[in-house]
Amino acid sequence: MHRRWLTAILLAVALSGPALAAAPQSFAIEGRHFLRDGKPHVIRSGEIHYPRVPRAYWRDRMQKARAMGLNTIQTYVFWNLHEPEPGKFDFSGNLDIAEFVRIAGEEGLDVIVRPGPYICTELDFGGFPAWLLRTPGLRVRSMDSRFIAASARYMQRVGQELAPLMVTRGGPIVMAQVENEYGSFGRDRDYMQAIKQQMLDAGFDIPLFTADGAGPSYFEGGPMPGVTAVINFGGGLKDTQDSFAELEKFRPGGPRMVGEYWAGWFDHWGETHHVTDPEEEAKALDWMLSNDISFSLYMWHGGTSFGWQPGANGGGASTPYQPDTTSYDYDGALDEAGGITRKYRLFREVIAKHLAPGETLPEIPQSASPIAVPRFALTESVTLRDALPRLGKPQTHYFPRSMEDLGQNYGFVLYRKRLDAAAKGKLDINEVRDYATVMANGKVIGTLDRRFGERGFETDIAAGTTLDVLVENMGRINFGSKLVDEYKGITRSVRIGDEQLNDWTMYPLPLDDLSALQFRKDASAATQPVFRRGHFALKNVGDTFLDTRELGKGHVWVNGHHLGRYWQIGPQQTLYVPGVWLKPGRNEVVVLEVEGGSGRSLQGLTAPVFSNPPNADKPKSAASP
The missing domain is CATH 2.60.120.260 (Galactose-binding domain-like)
Structure with a gap:
């Protein structure tokens, strides 16, 4: 096995004496250079996320990373999955990040971790646990003492898993990121310093860095004095050259690295599937390696946002809400199922031109073909209506409550109201987050889609009717200022005409069993x-x-x-x-x-299908019949 850190550990175990430790290793930053064990080092990294790839496939993906020429794997740490309820942590199964890191090391790869607490990554609420929203007024990504306390508890627990695997202790983790693209969100230096200190307190005794978009406005808030700054961008050779020119203006003489080179992109429901030109991406990669510039491909292998993981973007007036798809294929070098793509082979050819003397690439592992x-x-x-008593216990409240107020993180909520008197006029739900199916006595009478800002429709309901509003959480916004109050369900009120409807029975439906x-x-x-x-x-x-x-x-x-x-x-x-x-x-x-x-x-x-039917990007009322 080709790995530095495992060899060091085995040597230490083989030698006698309680005072002996693993052979010394180091990772440092000096001027323009990253130094691995004292020698100039170019980071050739790819991003892959352990919750988006079944655990049984982790080693296969690491071996394919090495065969393409990568020497490092980069991953976020998913707070929302590791602490699904306050103080209840889970690092088992597909969430065993320590094992993920160990496998990377065993396959000869260094690791860069990005523990957040905010991670974006097209993930529900940017990786924050939804239970933070149950505390009225709590503001994430701020010096709110309640948020800082929760973040510190999380970071300490992550440190328990990862600190023993730092390069300073013979492990493969060489760097860690402070927060994530904070320059796109705020300018609070005290907050960034607090997160940095949390990482230090948790045992992250390795070089730290920040990552932000390649632009002067983003550099104002994200980077920190004394902490290495890297940049995130995509778009081919010219954008690559321009971006590093911006970084040089900001940090002249500092190390040059793209923390996320966007060699692909993600998809929203109802929009076009994204692909990028692999030749253009390969040219940019070649230029970076020709200039000893380090990189991390985002995503090298995207995988799948299983279950309730997908997040959303909050667009402008015409697109107030853009939910992300389940697939996180990202047009990566490995496809969603881990298959080798043309982009992979082009990147491998480029990297092979820039190997160190004596360095060779392993053969590409065979990929099992998908089956029909x-x-x-x-x-x-x-029917869902008939299954209700078996899916959850109802709660009754005068006003409709948000999903978070009901103690629920993901899934659906069914809101039920029996109308004692007939009601005619516009049904107005203020506001639905994110997709409502409205039923009268079990029959669907309309839908409301947050993507188009829909809030209601004209209706005429007879006395004695049971009105049901089934609201689906389509993913909390994960980027920008709108993420701070991403409550789900019915977040305010329901009216028909001038009458406000009160006294609701609500069925939380997390659908986890x-x-x-x-x-x-x-x-x-x-x-x-x-x-x-x-x-x-x-x-x-x-x-x-x-x-x-x-x-x-x-x-x-x-x-x-x-x-x-x-x-x-x-x-x-x-x-x-x-x-x-x-x-x-x-x-x-x-x-x-x-x-x-x-x-x-x-x-x-045996292969995925991506396509859009006509009018997929229009509300039903505007679509052709």
Whole structure:
């Protein structure tokens, strides 16, 4: 095994004497240079996130990183997943970041970690745990004492996992980032200093750095005195050259590194799938290596934002809300399933031209081909309305409460009100976050989509009607000033005409356990949200992509694993299913159909599909019939 740090540890163990430690290693910054064990060092890094890749595939991805010529892996640390409730931490299974780091080291890779606490990364709430919003008035990314206390507790716990793996103790972690692109958000130097001190207190005794967009305005708030500043950008050779010219003006004579070179981009629902020109990206990479400039490719391998992970952007007046897709393919060098792309091969050719004397690239590991799953029917169903008593305990309040007020982080909330008198006029929900399905006695009468700022529609409801408003959390905004108050559900009030509707029964629906659902044989169409179930059999397992093009809008679980959201508007038209989540024999698929399409069956494809139907970017009222 080719790894410096493991060799050092094995030598220390083999030698006798309690005072002996691992062989000395170092990583330092001196002038323009990064120094690895005292020698000038160019960081060739790629970003990959452990929660977005099944644990069983981590080593495969690391080996492919080495074979492409990378010498470093970079990752964020996901606060929202590690501390799902205050003081309750989880570093097990797919969240075992220490094991992720150890595997990288075993494969000859250094590691750069970015613990936040804010990480953006198209993740719900920018990686902050949603329970922070349960404290009225708490402001994230600020010196609010309640936020600082929560952040310090989190950072200490991360330090317990990662401090033993720092290069200063013979491990592979060589650098760590303070916060994340703070220059795009604020100018509070005290806040940045507080986060830096939290990292030091947690044992991050390695070089620290900040990362910000390549522009003078971003440099005003993000970088810190005495801390290395790197830049984030994308766009090809000219943008690369211009960006480093900006960095040189700001920190003349300092180390040159792009902390995120955007060699791809992410997708929003209803918008076009993003791809970049691999030749242009390869030219930029070649120029950087020709000038001894360090880089980290973002994303080198994106993976999948499984379950409720995807976040959102808050756009302008015409696009007030832009939810992210489940796929985080990012047009990376490795595709969503870990397959080798043309971009990977071009990057490998470029890096091979700039290797140190005596350095060689390993052979590219073989990738297992995704499998096809023959079409299978969804033959059983139960309506969401009928399943309510088994999915959660209702709460009653005079005013509708937000999801956070109900003690819930993700999923849906169903708001129920029985109308004693007839009601006619405009139904106005102020405001829905983020997608509402409105039903009268179980029949859908309208939908409201935050993407278009929709708040209501004209209605005429008879006395005695049960009004249900099912609200889906489509992902909290993860970038910019709007993220600070990203409450979900019905966040204010509901009116019909001039009358405000009060006295609500609310069903929190996190949908983290579907085992209590009672299905019956039925594959008929439904006029309301419905759970459907089907099964398929396999002799041999493998990755596959569930084809959702005939479905409308909803979520899919396979053998209890929440794959994530599908939506007919695209661009994502398939859901990635890791083969390690399948099994020989019978496999179970559960679909929550929020809006029904024409299909009552699914199949597994060997490749993903990205496409947009006509008018996907328009509200239903503006779309052609």
